Amino acid sequence: MHWMIEFLLFVILIVSAVVGLSVRNLLAAAVILTIFSFLTAAIMVSLGAIDVAFTEAVVGAGAVGVFSIVAILMTSRKSRD
Amino acid sequence: MSSGNVELCRKEAAMMAPTESPIIHLASRGISPVILLIGLYVFFHGHYSPGGGFQGGVLLAAAILLLRLSLGTSLSQPIMPSWITLRLSALGALIFAGIGLVAVLFGGNFLDYHFLPMPWLDPAYLRYYGILMIEVGVTITVMTTLVSIYDDLLGC
Numbered sequence: 001m002h003w004m005i006e007f008l009l010f011v012i013l014i015v016s017a018v019v020g021l022s023v024r025n026l027l028a029a030a031v032i033l034t035i036f037s038f039l040t041a042a043i044m045v046s047l048g049a050i051d052v053a054f055t056e057a058v059v060g061a062g063a064v065g066v067f068s069i070v071a072i073l074m075t076s077r078k079s080r081d
Numbered sequence: 082m083s084s085g086n087v088e089l090c091r092k093e094a095a096m097m098a099p100t101e102s103p104i105i106h107l108a109s110r111g112i113s114p115v116i117l118l119i120g121l122y123v124f125f126h127g128h129y130s131p132g133g134g135f136q137g138g139v140l141l142a143a144a145i146l147l148l149r150l151s152l153g154t155s156l157s158q159p160i161m162p163s164w165i166t167l168r169l170s171a172l173g174a175l176i177f178a179g180i181g182l183v184a185v186l187f188g189g190n191f192l193d194y195h196f197l198p199m200p201w202l203d204p205a206y207l208r209y210y211g212i213l214m215i216e217v218g219v220t221i222t223v224m225t226t227l228v229s230i231y232d233d234l235l236g237c
Contacts, residue, residue, distance in 0.1 A: 050131040054123075058139045063227055066146050070234050 006046050013039045024079050026072045034065040109151035116144035127216045128209060134216035138223030145228050154235060166229035169221055176218030180211065 016039060020032035037060025044053035117140075124137030148157040181192040189196030194211025195204055202210065 051133075054131050054136050058136050058143070062143045063139055063146070066143075066150065067230065067234065070231065074234070 002046070006043065009039055009043050009046065013043065026077060026079055027069065029079075030065060030068040030072060033068070034061050037061045037064070105151050109147050113144045113147050116140060116147065120144065124216060124220050128212055134219030135223055137216075138220040139227065141220065141224040142227035145224075146231055149228075149231060154232065161225075161228055163229075163232045166225040166232065169225040170229065173218040173220070173222030173225070176221070177215055180214055180218070 013036065016032055016036045020029050020036060023029050023032065037056060040060065041053045041057035044050075044056055120137045120140030120143075122137075123132040123140055124134060125132075127133035127137070145157070145161050148160060154163070180194075180197070183198070184193045184196045185191055187196045187198055192211075192215070194208045197207055197211055199207060199210070
C-alpha cells in the first residue's frame with residue numbers, strides 16, 4: 001500500500017517536471033515548479049526525512065515561488081524562444 | 082534601500098500596484114500573525130525535533146512577504162522597514178560568529194559550547210542554551226535576508 005502512494009507521487013513529480021519545462025507561459029511554469037517542490041517534500045515525508053521535507057516545503061514552495069513570481073512580473077510574461 | 086516610510090517604490094508603482102480588494106487585505110492581515118506564530122514554534126523546536134533556525138526564519142520571512150505582496154511595500158513598512166533588514170542580518174551573523182569566538186577565547190574550539198563562560202549551568206544545559214543562542218542568530222539572518230532580497234528585486 002505504501003509503495004503505491006510513493007509510486008503515484010513519483011509519477012506526478014516527473015509529469016510536473018516535464019510540463020514545467022515545456023510550458024511557454026512563465027507564470028504557469030513558476031507555479032508548476034512550486035508544485036514540483038511540494039511533491040518533493042511529500043516524497044521526503046514518505047521516506048521519513050521530516051527535516052528535509054520541512055526545509056523543502058518552506059523554501060521551495062514558499063520563498064522561491066514568491067521570488068520567481070516577482071522576477072517574472074518585472075520582465076515579460078511569455079517566453080519567446 | 083529607501084529610508085522613508087511613506088515613499089512609494091517606483092517599480093512597484095509601475096509593475097505591481099497593491100491590490101484594493103478588502104478581502105485580500107483582511108485575509109493577509111489575519112493569516113500573517115498565525116504564520117509568525119508557527120515560525121516561532123518551529124524555531125523553538127530546533128533542539129530536539131524537526132525544525133530549527135533556518136526553517137523558522139524562512140517562515141517568519143514568509144509572513145512579512147505575504148504582507149509585502151498584498152498590502153504593497155509602502156503600507157507594510159511599519160512591521161519591517163527596508164532600512165533595517167541588512168543591519169539586522171549583519172547582527173544575526175555577528176551573534177553566530179560572536180558565540181563561536183567567545184568559545185575560542187575561553188579555550189575551546191569554534192562553537193564549542195562547553196567552554197562558554199556560564200559556570201552556573203550544567204554542561205548539558207550549557208550546550209542546550211548555546212544551540213538556542215546560535216539559532217537566534219540564524220533565524221534573524223535568514224528572515225531579514227529574504228525580506229531584503231524581495232525589497233531589492235523591486236528596487237526599494
